Amino acid sequence: xxxxxxxxxxxxxxxxxxxxxxxxxxxxxxxxxxxxxxxxxxxxxxxxxxxxxxxxxxxxxxxxxxxxxxxxxxxxxxxxxxxxxxxxxxxxxxxxxxxxxxxxxxxxxxxxxxxxxxxxxxxxxxxxxxxxxxxxxxxxxxxxxxxxxxxxxxxxxxxxxxxxxxxxxxxxxxxxxxxxxxxxxxxxxxxxxxxxxxxxxxxxxxxxxxxxxxxxxxxxxxxxxxxxxxxxxxxxxxxxxxxxxxxxxxxxxxxxxxxxxxxxxxxxxxxxxxxxxxxxxxxxxxxxxxxxxxxxxxxxxxxxxxxxxxxxxxxxxxxxxxxxxxxxxxxxxxxxxxxxxxxxxxxxxxxxxxxxxxxxxxxxxxxxxxxxxxxxxxxxxxxxxxxxxxxxxxxxxxxxxxxxxxxxxxxxxxxxxxxxxxxxxxxxxxxxxxxxxxxxxxxxxxxxxxxxx
Amino acid sequence: xxxxxxxxxxxxxxxxxxxxxxxxxxxxxxxxxxxxxxxxxxxxxxxxxxxxxxxxxxxxxxxxxxxxxxxxxxxxxxxxxxxxxxxxxxxxxxxxxxxxxxxxxxxxxxxxxxxxxxxxxxxxxxxxxxxxxxxxxxxxxxxxxxxxxxxxxxxxxxxxxxxxxxxxxxxxxxxxxxxxxxxxxxxxxxxxxxxxxxxxxxxxxxxxxxxxxxxxxxxxxxxxxxxxxxxxxxxxxxxxxxxxxxxxxxxxxxxxxxxxxxxxxxxxxxxxxxxxxxxxxxxxxxxxxxxxxxxxxxxxxxxxxxxxxxxxxxxxxxxxxxxxxxxxxxxxxxxxxxxxxxxxxxxxxxxxxxxxxxxxxxxxxxxxxxxxxxxxxxxxxxxxxxxxxxxxxxxxxxxxxxxxxxxxxxxxxxxxxxxxxxxxxxxxxxxxxxxxxxxxxxxxxxxxxxxxx
Numbered sequence: 001x002x003x004x005x006x007x008x009x010x011x012x013x014x015x016x017x018x019x020x021x022x023x024x025x026x027x028x029x030x031x032x033x034x035x036x037x038x039x040x041x042x043x044x045x046x047x048x049x050x051x052x053x054x055x056x057x058x059x060x061x062x063x064x065x066x067x068x069x070x071x072x073x074x075x076x077x078x079x080x081x082x083x084x085x086x087x088x089x090x091x092x093x094x095x096x097x098x099x100x101x102x103x104x105x106x107x108x109x110x111x112x113x114x115x116x117x118x119x120x121x122x123x124x125x126x127x128x129x130x131x132x133x134x135x136x137x138x139x140x141x142x143x144x145x146x147x148x149x150x151x152x153x154x155x156x157x158x159x160x161x162x163x164x165x166x167x168x169x170x171x172x173x174x175x176x177x178x179x180x181x182x183x184x185x186x187x188x189x190x191x192x193x194x195x196x197x198x199x200x201x202x203x204x205x206x207x208x209x210x211x212x213x214x215x216x217x218x219x220x221x222x223x224x225x226x227x228x229x230x231x232x233x234x235x236x237x238x239x240x241x242x243x244x245x246x247x248x249x250x251x252x253x254x255x256x257x258x259x260x261x262x263x264x265x266x267x268x269x270x271x272x273x274x275x276x277x278x279x280x281x282x283x284x285x286x287x288x289x290x291x292x293x294x295x296x297x298x299x300x301x302x303x304x305x306x307x308x309x310x311x312x313x314x315x316x317x318x319x320x321x322x323x324x325x326x327x328x329x330x331x332x333x334x335x336x337x338x339x340x341x342x343x344x345x346x347x348x349x350x351x352x353x354x355x356x357x358x359x360x361x362x363x364x365x366x367x368x369x370x371x372x373x374x375x376x377x378x379x380x381x382x383x384x385x386x387x388x389x390x391x392x393x394x395x396x397x398x399x400x401x402x403x404x405x406x407x408x409x410x411x412x413x414x415x416x417x418x419x420x421x422x423x424x425x426x427x428x429x430x431x432x433x434x435x436x437x438x439x440x441x442x443x444x445x446x447x448x449x450x451x452x453x
Numbered sequence: 454x455x456x457x458x459x460x461x462x463x464x465x466x467x468x469x470x471x472x473x474x475x476x477x478x479x480x481x482x483x484x485x486x487x488x489x490x491x492x493x494x495x496x497x498x499x500x501x502x503x504x505x506x507x508x509x510x511x512x513x514x515x516x517x518x519x520x521x522x523x524x525x526x527x528x529x530x531x532x533x534x535x536x537x538x539x540x541x542x543x544x545x546x547x548x549x550x551x552x553x554x555x556x557x558x559x560x561x562x563x564x565x566x567x568x569x570x571x572x573x574x575x576x577x578x579x580x581x582x583x584x585x586x587x588x589x590x591x592x593x594x595x596x597x598x599x600x601x602x603x604x605x606x607x608x609x610x611x612x613x614x615x616x617x618x619x620x621x622x623x624x625x626x627x628x629x630x631x632x633x634x635x636x637x638x639x640x641x642x643x644x645x646x647x648x649x650x651x652x653x654x655x656x657x658x659x660x661x662x663x664x665x666x667x668x669x670x671x672x673x674x675x676x677x678x679x680x681x682x683x684x685x686x687x688x689x690x691x692x693x694x695x696x697x698x699x700x701x702x703x704x705x706x707x708x709x710x711x712x713x714x715x716x717x718x719x720x721x722x723x724x725x726x727x728x729x730x731x732x733x734x735x736x737x738x739x740x741x742x743x744x745x746x747x748x749x750x751x752x753x754x755x756x757x758x759x760x761x762x763x764x765x766x767x768x769x770x771x772x773x774x775x776x777x778x779x780x781x782x783x784x785x786x787x788x789x790x791x792x793x794x795x796x797x798x799x800x801x802x803x804x805x806x807x808x809x810x811x812x813x814x815x816x817x818x819x820x821x822x823x824x825x826x827x828x829x830x831x832x833x834x835x836x837x838x839x840x841x842x843x844x845x846x847x848x849x850x851x852x853x854x855x856x857x858x859x860x861x862x863x864x865x866x867x868x869x870x871x872x873x874x875x876x877x878x879x880x881x882x883x884x885x886x887x888x889x890x891x892x893x894x895x896x897x898x899x900x901x902x903x904x905x906x
Binding site for chain 2: 027063065066078079108110112115117120121124125128129132134135136137138171172174175178181182183185186197198201202205206207248249250251252283289291302305306307308309310327330331332333334335336337338339
């Protein structure tokens with residue numbers, strides 16, 4: 001019979017320590033299946049512990065199937081335990097990655113210092129303290145208040161035509177895609193090229209088919225789209241990422257016609273960065289032009305409020321809304337209800353509109369500073385809107401520029417990193433300015449210039 | 454030339470109203486492509502508004518591609534606009550559905566009255582007020598603090614063996630599945646039968662293949678699993694939903710052996726309702742038995758705190774963790790960072806542990822009350838753990854029982870609703886008790902009894 005030598009300590013109850021010890025003996029192979037255990041009384045005497053303690057441990061082990069006890073023959077290790085794998089080396093996870101570059105040119109930066117944090121904190125506190133009921137499950141689509149506030153806001157600011165019934169809230173763009181991929185399970189997606197890498201990665205990760213949508217200076221090329229076999233085109237009409245174009249009304253019409261031409265075709269309008277436009281006022285959303293119910297409007301607060309606000313939204317056309325109700329009838333919203341409530345108050349109180357105007361002013365000054373610092377060095381494009389611009393040094397290798405910048409301590413990205421096909425503007429960097437303070441622009445650009453020489 | 458008769462009002466700038474009016478004229482077909490617009494000066498005179506206003510509106514329309522202006526020939530509606538669809542009927546969304554039954558027997562109810570809301574509200578307020586930095590993007594995997602607190606908690610309470618590096622946070626079970634489906638894009642899932650309908654619906658929605666895993670009294674039948682062609686088995690070892698079984702150690706070992714037998718096989722352990730066990734102490738998680746890195750542990754706070762707390766978590770084995778880092782290197786966490794911080798404080802302060810004990814006591818009393826009310830009427834099963842039990846009236850039709858209950862104002866569900874294959878216990882209702890106050894149990898059961906006669 002196996003020697004029982006548990007090393008007891010004081011932190012946990014004795015029965016629990018004995019229980020764990022016997023499991024470890026089984027798992028290490030010291031106790032084999034079918035092997036008889038010492039009687040409860042004998043073990044209690046041997047270890048100098050009470051009989052009750054041993055009984056409790058044996059009882060648990062029997063209840064959990066580790067031991068089998070038969071009347072008059074005592075406890076044995078269960079025969080089925082032949083199938084429990086033996087303990088080998090403990091597994092240690094891979095070490096965390098470590099890498100630190102200056103992210104001031106990041107295209108996903110947001111300056112949260114301009115955010116009215118104390119207002120937000122107050123609205124948050126009120127939302128929590130005044131609404132214990134929000135602990136309970138809300139509507140899967142999102143709570144009515146925020147959906148209403150959003151549809152009002154989008155109508156007023158973006159020309160979106162929708163009812164609160166069409167609004168679906170989701171946890172970030174990930175949550176939005178999670179819903180869309182279930183609504184469009186068979187669809188082949190056309191993704192703008194150049195465009196978001198994360199969308200391509202996402203579809204690749206899921207084994208979903210997608211095709212690149214070639215772009216000209218007005219937006220996706222219709223002929224190409226037609227030939228690609230795509231059913232759904234994901235587009236950024238207000239401010240193409242990363243080229244910075246705005247799709248003009250004519251091309252928008254062509255896109256809509258493309259969608260209307262066949263059953264099951266949709267346009268996903270990602271109204272990315274539409275809130276920030278410096279040369280003229282924001283251009284209304286394509287969704288407002290859609291009379292056939294084929295535009296799915298998508299937006300998020302990650303850029304306009306803060307990256308950690310995980311609230312994005314879909315405006316579904318009626319046909320897809322019916323699908324949604326059918327497929328998601330039991331689904332829960334993925335957004336915290338307290339955050340929904342706080343955001344609803346932020347919108348309806350007018351604080352959000354005021355914040356957008358303030359943030360727009362800040363980002364305009366940052367764009368101006370970056371543009372001034374770059375002027376005369378290379379070519380600047382796409383700086384009329386959004387939070388990034390394109391900067392081209394003709395004849396230079398993007399990879400070399402990116403590497404040199406990294407050695408100088410700055411993370412920048414080349415346009416080619418966003419391309420599936422050929423890079424339309426070789427030697428181009430995509431420079432974000434939302435995280436680049438005015439007073440830092442000259443210095444950071446100077447450092448790049450030095451590194452590139 | 455078209456008559457221009459916009460009805461100006463005072464709320465928005467005149468130029469904007471003119472701009473919208475002209476678009477509406479184009480979209481209604483009143484202005485046709487190529488048609489010449491009145492000169493700016495003429496229109497200003499005609500409408501009695503300033504030339505600047507007209508210039509601004511025409512400028513916008515030109516910038517957005519609605520108009521084309523050629524020197525000396527004025528503005529025309531852009532030729533490309535032939536492709537803009539004409540406005541037809543406005544689309545109205547489908548009316549919202551309305552249905553109200555008493556949900557006291559719901560299996561997803563949680564009684565939030567026992568939740569220490571004032572503590573939660575305070576921790577929430579502190580988390581927000583003390584951490585403006587949480588507005589910025591955090592780690593995609595979730596913030597370190599909560600991941601650490603969770604791995605400690607799960608080790609102590611559930612016997613889970615993991616490092617914070619292996620913890621991934623996600624917005625509810627939806628967020629968890631979103632990650633898993635990307636980590637296992639080709640896998641065929643085996644889903645317990647009977648089991649969660651929502652998982653099946655989800656995979657169906659995405660066009661993913663799954664097979665039902667037949668169950669005996671100990672859990673999924675290995676032989677069956679082997680023959681099914683499944684790569685990944687989704688199991689609820691602590692408290693099978695809805696049968697209420699606990700998988701004994703022997704069968705857990707067999708499941709692990711099944712997973713080890715072939716590359717790419719995994720067990721997803723949904724540690725559903727493990728926190729609530731009435732007859733004995735909670736049974737440790739299967740994850741703690743896994744020495745081969747094939748168990749993916751999944752949990753959520755929806756049941757233990759509140760349905761609206763959208764925080765779930767994955768514990769990934771090392772191999773999948775590497776995949777995760779590769780595939781999700783650019784992904785953002787789907788959980789609000791403020792809620793992560795509040796939850797972290799809730800765990801580390803010990804408030805969560807205290808809450809679980811209190812909630813466990815409440816639910817035990819509710820189970821006792823329901824059991825007492827049902828005793829002597831039919832057969833009760835699976836009441837040793839979790840927040841529901843099975844109640845069988847042999848010889849009765851489940852559908853008839855469900856319909857009768859609905860007519861009496863109560864929503865109940867038959868076991869067959871969770872089955873793909875044959876109902877293992879015809880005439881069985883799945884009755885939740887978490888939402889059924891002790892003093893209501895006798896009345897609600899009495900109402901069912903009357904309805905079923």
